[in-house]
Amino acid sequence: MTMTDDRSAFYKNTNVAGFDDVPFEEKERLFGLVKADMRFPDYLYGCYECGICVAACPSARFYDFSPRRIAQAAGREDVELVYQQMQEDVWECSQCFSCVRCPRGNNPGGVITVMREVAVKEGLVSAREALEGYSRIIYKIMSTGTQVSPDMLQPDAFPDWGPEVKDVSDNLDLWRRALPPETHHTTSTGWDVDEKTLLELYLIWFHTGALDMIAEVDEGLHMILQEVMEERLEDAGVEV
């Protein structure tokens, strides 16, 4: 066998992964952002191709998804495939981290977390699509301090959860008042969060750029959140 300097034969054709309309340089830039995350080297060490991660992965059973492909594409720096995965695969991951059973010490789920973050921050189509119908949840999470809340249990939102959801919804105020822990009597938050704590949480979102990330996937929601937070902080005399 003759070795050649032309190694292109060992790589996929650039158009196999699709997204031909996106320049290679742009795909390379995005992968560069993934690799620049401080956690990336902690999450990827190599791959034995043993498939343990795939066997343990719930998403691999129901989707055309493989944590091994994620680890391998990132490991061999396959820019085209990584881009395709950021547009198609990463939102299928369950983030259960069953894949960290990897004997090589890889964390494909962690690599996906980083890839998702870049997809959101850069406003990729996949991120916008994946987060459609998610606005109310993000609003709750960022503005109330307790993420999910009792009043999210509406029968039209959870018709497949059985008639008990309607019972909860119909009796919410009464059933919440029947809970003995004093912090649990609220209906719009999981528990009662004090004002000072909420303001501290808002400051974290402002100072870490987490709030700005929303703008790339949902501009309207970002505006509402910013207004709500700024108003509350201003009322309390806190400068951002």
Added chain:
Amino acid sequence: MPIPVEALLKKKEHFERGPDDPRSEDFHHELFELEEQGEWIVHRAPEPWVGVTTKYGNIKKIPKAHLWHHKSCGQCGHIPGYSTSIFWVMRKLGYDYNDPRDQTSCTAWNYYASATSNAGAQAAVAMRNFAAAYESGYFPLIHCGTSYGHYKEVREELMKHPELRAQVRDIMGKLGKQMVMPEEIVHYSEWFYAMRHEIAALQTRDMSGIAATVHPACHYYKLVEGDAIYDPDVYRGQRTAIVTGVAEALGAEVRNYSTWFDCCGFGFRHILVQRDFTRSFATLRKIERMKEEADPDVVLTHDTGCVTTLDKSQFAAMAHGKNVGVPVMSEAQFAALAMGAHPYRVCQLHWHSADYRPLLEKMGIDWQAAWAEFQEDLKKLESGERKFSTWDDVG
């Protein structure tokens, strides 16, 4: 050639982990070293504590009392009998606690679902909560499996990356808070495991006729796995001992099934916006397997997402005539029931979906009488005779 199962089992009969295993390296050295360097304050686990063994043989301190309850958004919001049972059991055992209002959620449900956050923000949220616990003088006890797993991740990231510590320190400074890291990150189910004999000593209901299957939460024992509790007497030390250890101490029969290690199917974003996946996985890979192989009276688990997923996913599958229909609850609710707790006033089982009534009957509980008592409470609340139910009202 048949698989040599017997040979494999024999090999696993005796299993020791110790200093020879490189994974047994104890993170506490680094934790205290960073404290010496002035990077943070280590919040010591208060006395009295129970020493338990973790996966690679290190001892973990589980404080008995004086705990700051880091509540779970999903538990408090959608299955409030979960958190209520944790508090109730602690009160019955006579240990003091703090149910704080200066606590936020870990926000990791969103992070693992949407990635609309980043490492700095997530670490700052965690450290703000740890600082709040430290200021109160109480030690944090984490109710949610994902909060617990995520905080362990945050601890690892902060120990490894000085630039992240610097970023978070700067933010904590703006909030007027100190950098504080707990000596141990403790999940409530570890407290239940550590206290299982004290709980069993106050047991009033016989659980010996109850068959249970256990679903362990992925974020408890897969994420930063070295913190999870393993016990040579439970599953020969091959699987995490929490939940199973508690159920067995209460006299229940824990039955095995083949997909024990599988996730529940929660998926974070999937349960909210792509539930066909969650429902399919939860029923096909977990509930149906349990029913077929173990036929349990109850599924016990120890996390917000797992209880929700395994419980709520059964309704639609039942409509298709699938082999489902088994109640799901946390071991905290199960332990509370064993200690005589009211199924509605304390365990709040009316928030659950899968039919739990046959289980209550098997436990010797008259659920119709209990429901009537709860309805009387509601009448008092409705008429204004009572504004809220209190701990004194629920027994």
